[in-house]
Amino acid sequence: MDVSRSDRSGLRCVDTPRLLVSVRNVAEAAEAVAGGCQILDVKEPTRGPLGMASGEELARILGWLRECRSDVPASCALGEASDWTVSGSTRGLVADSQSALFSDVPRGFAYCKLGLSNWDDSNAAMAAWSQLHSEWKQSHSEMRMIAVIYADWPLCGAPEPGRILSAAIEQRAAGVLVDTAIKGAGRLFDHISTDSLALLAQQTHSAGLSFGVAGRLRREDLPQLRPVQPDVIGIRSAGCPGGERLGGVNRELVGQFGRAIREVFSGGGALPRVLPPVQAELAGRGIRAVSGIDPAQTGNAG
Numbered sequence: 001m002d003v004s005r006s007d008r009s010g011l012r013c014v015d016t017p018r019l020l021v022s023v024r025n026v027a028e029a030a031e032a033v034a035g036g037c038q039i040l041d042v043k044e045p046t047r048g049p050l051g052m053a054s055g056e057e058l059a060r061i062l063g064w065l066r067e068c069r070s071d072v073p074a075s076c077a078l079g080e081a082s083d084w085t086v087s088g089s090t091r092g093l094v095a096d097s098q099s100a101l102f103s104d105v106p107r108g109f110a111y112c113k114l115g116l117s118n119w120d121d122s123n124a125a126m127a128a129w130s131q132l133h134s135e136w137k138q139s140h141s142e143m144r145m146i147a148v149i150y151a152d153w154p155l156c157g158a159p160e161p162g163r164i165l166s167a168a169i170e171q172r173a174a175g176v177l178v179d180t181a182i183k184g185a186g187r188l189f190d191h192i193s194t195d196s197l198a199l200l201a202q203q204t205h206s207a208g209l210s211f212g213v214a215g216r217l218r219r220e221d222l223p224q225l226r227p228v229q230p231d232v233i234g235i236r237s238a239g240c241p242g243g244e245r246l247g248g249v250n251r252e253l254v255g256q257f258g259r260a261i262r263e264v265f266s267g268g269g270a271l272p273r274v275l276p277p278v279q280a281e282l283a284g285r286g287i288r289a290v291s292g293i294d295p296a297q298t299g300n301a302g
Contacts (some may be wrong), residue, residue: 035254153276175210188215
């Protein structure tokens with residue numbers, strides 16, 4: 001798979017997006033890999049959109065990947081920044097030991113994801129994310145952080161997208177993932193438009209970061225994602241029978257989604273750009289140009 005020369009994340013693609021599949025145990029991991037997933041993501045969906053699996057489960061899945069000599073990179077969810085705070089301070093500060101923070105996360109994952117829902121104060125949320133990211137880089141330097149933007153941020157108490165993207169660039173995160181926090185309150189495109197996603201993608205790519213999307217996506221959503229040109233498309237519910245995210249991942253469904261990605265993104269034709277008038281309209285939704293980056297000058301990112 002071709003990778004962009006300006007990539008600093010290891011995830012940028014110039015042909016078709018990589019398929020990320022979220023799993024909760026070894027059995028599901030085996031199904032996802034057999035179905036052709038290109039990034040194996042580990043989380044516990046009963047604990048939220050980025051629910052962190054137990055340390056034991058994380059270690060089991062890493063062990064299985066090593067045993068079967070799979071070259072599929074793995075990522076893991078770390079929950080929300082608010083999960084790691086005590087009275088407004090990070091657990092690392094309370095424990096006065098960075099080694100205690102994230103101690104349940106075994107080494108071997110290439111990427112991790114940390115969300116920012118459940119905050120009343122956006123400034124406090126961003127301060128916590130930045131501090132946690134800094135401590136993560138010291139304790140798990142080989143595992144790159146993916147910043148998560150929630151498309152339904154007004155509903156879940158998360159900062160607006162532009163603030164998270166700015167922090168991800170400033171903190172040199174590996175990339176950005178746009179997802180949904182409240183799974184029962186709609187899918188990705190119920191909360192954000194193609195134009196909004198395309199603008200975020202252009203700004204993210206201009207900074208050399210990867211750009212991913214998730215949020216109960218279905219195969220029929222893929223044509224709408226083509227102008228966005230994401231590097232990663234993440235699924236869980238689409239890989240489970242009946243679209244039930246708490247069901248087991250199925251290799252046939254994963255394979256069908258992967259084939260659909262290749263069919264949609266291998267098509268020809270020019271892709272639309274996000275022009276300045278559109279940016280002005282998007283600013284009202286919390287999606288603003290990041291300082292120093294002019295998406296109108298970037299052309300088609302990817």
